[in-house]
């Protein structure tokens with residue numbers, strides 16, 4: 001049976017960086033599990049690569065059709081942003097291995113939907129001070145840095161990824177993204193063992 005390898009971690013822990021490296025690693029042969037979001041595209045992002053960027057109306061229609069596996073809405077300083085996973089036939093090929101990225105909550109919903117044997121968590125961790133420095137550095141690169149939103153996420157993450165919630169979700173293994181190449185190597189070993 002194919003697996004879904006699901007990357008999680010707080011903001012600026014390096015999820016996107018690691019995801020993109022694993023996704024383009026041909027030795028792993030991982031198909032993309034793309035989530036949906038109603039948030040606007042960030043600079044450097046591409047439609048259908050990081051997310052399917054959709055309007056609110058599309059989310060409502062998929063929900064009405066019973067195709068939304070999980071969803072969460074954040075009240076941001078720019079209005080509500082919804083992130084969701086839709087059963088749009090992506091996982092139809094049961095033998096393939098998939099790579100996904102999301103939150104702890106979406107991981108739990110997917111685990112309920114597809115079963116525990118199907119979904120393997122990859123939890124990325126970075127020491128808070130270092131993570132905040134990386135978040136600021138990343139924001140500085142943007143044309144219009146959104147420091148307020150960055151701070152909001154930093155605080156929300158502390159709750160969303162609390163030790164209690166990690167325990168409840170059954171996350172026992174952590175991949176420390178202190179040095180990127182080492183972290184990627186460890187994750188690759190883990191994936192290859194489970195494939």
Ligand SMILES: Nc1ncnc2c1ncn2[C@@H]1O[C@H](COP(=O)(O)OP(=O)(O)OP(=O)(O)O)[C@@H](O)[C@H]1O
Pocket residue numbers: 009010011012013014015016017018134135137138177178179180181
């Ligand atoms: N090991 C590392 N050492 C130094 N910088 C890193 C490392 N890993 C990632 N970064 C940098 O940290 C920043 C945050 O990484 P990234 O955008 O991948 O995080 P993320 O977890 O996807 O964040 P978000 O959830 O907010 O989108 C980026 O600028 C990235 O280049």
